[in-house]
Amino acid sequence: MALPVRTQMKYWGLTAAVLAVVLWFLGDVLLPFVLGGAIAYFLDPVADRLERLGLSRGAAVGVIAVVAALLFVVLALAVIPALISQTVQLFNTMPQLFRDLQAFLTERFPSVVTEGSPLREALISIGTTIQNKGGELLNTALSSAASLLNVALLVVIVPVVAIYMLVDWDNMVTEIDALLPLDHAPTIRQVASDVDAVLAGFVRGMGSVCIALGVYYAAGLWLVGLQFGLVVGVLAGMLTFIPYVGAIVGGMLAIGLALFQFWGDWVWIIAVWAIFQSGQFIEGNILTPRWVGSSVGLHPVWLLLALSVFGSLFGFVGMLVAVPLAAALGVVARFLARQYVGSRLYRGLTGQDED
DSSP states (O other), rough: OOOOOOHHHHHHHHHHHHHHHHHSSSHHHHHHHHHHHHHHHHHHEEEEEEEEEEEOOHHHHHHHHHHHHHHHHHHIIIHHHHHHHHHHHHHHHHHHHHHHHHHHEEEEEEETTTOEEEEEEEEHHHHHHIIIIIIIHHHHHHOOOOHHHHHHHHHHHHHHHHHHHHHHHHHHHHHHHHOOTTHHHHHHHHHHHHHHHHHIIIIIHHHHHHHHHHHHHHHHHHHHHHHHHHHHHHHHGGGGTTTTTTHHHHHHHHHHHHHHSSSSSSHHHHHHHHHHHHHHIIIIIIIIITOOOSOOOOOOOHHHHHHHHHHHHHHHHHHHHHHHHHHHHHHHHHHHHHHHHTTTHHHHHHHHHOO
């Protein structure tokens, strides 16, 4: 005989509370494993495809590991040092950029930016704060022994965890499936399948879109000679998973920098604008329809809320799991809504009479 619903809710609620407490207290410890699991989930379809081509699971994971190692070496030698250098220069240059903005506003709108005006003081304060706090934060992160140790641990542990989980991914899924409560196994499998479809469409699809657009923006801004173009391109690519935010933030920052650097040479300013405009066209008409699809159903506001809530509760680990959890919660919410519409609580006596 199945357990009463109230008893089942008690057990599952207790389990969810324990998981939340564990994530709260062990967030930093779990970070490498969360990242490793995410990488394994992201690469599992690639391993499956290599298996269908005739490779064993171990050989498929080996090919993926070799390709990933080569990409990491290229990034470590060519891209990451330039990215860090441009980020430091951007922090140090911010006060001068704000002074240039102040001079531009003074020339064009002298009545707005007068000596001692709130806007003038605000611009000076913002530039100085970004230089002091941003440079201090970056230097601390790069020079702290603890931070270097954490980065080293991430570089070592995350690939190991990802490789082991990728090798055993199908076995883990089978073992978990065997432990499902028998009375609810079909329903759980259906909900899990829907969650996997959403995650596959959004996390894997949008992850690929973010990488592609980040490379496109960074390469395009570098080709036109924009200062800090690499940083702006990477930032715009990272924010692309929130619709329009990546293009708006990256575009405003890039065009703002272009106005200071290329003022009077409108061809290059238009070229910077065209890079982001064409990136939006490619994303909306080619990349997102093919890699993400239209059935994900994650609203941008829902994503921002999830990032804010999970980030404030669980820190950096919470921000990492916010998007997949938001996708999973969205699927569960739609499932519960369907159950509610078909229940006596919704239909009442009126629905019973119609039957």
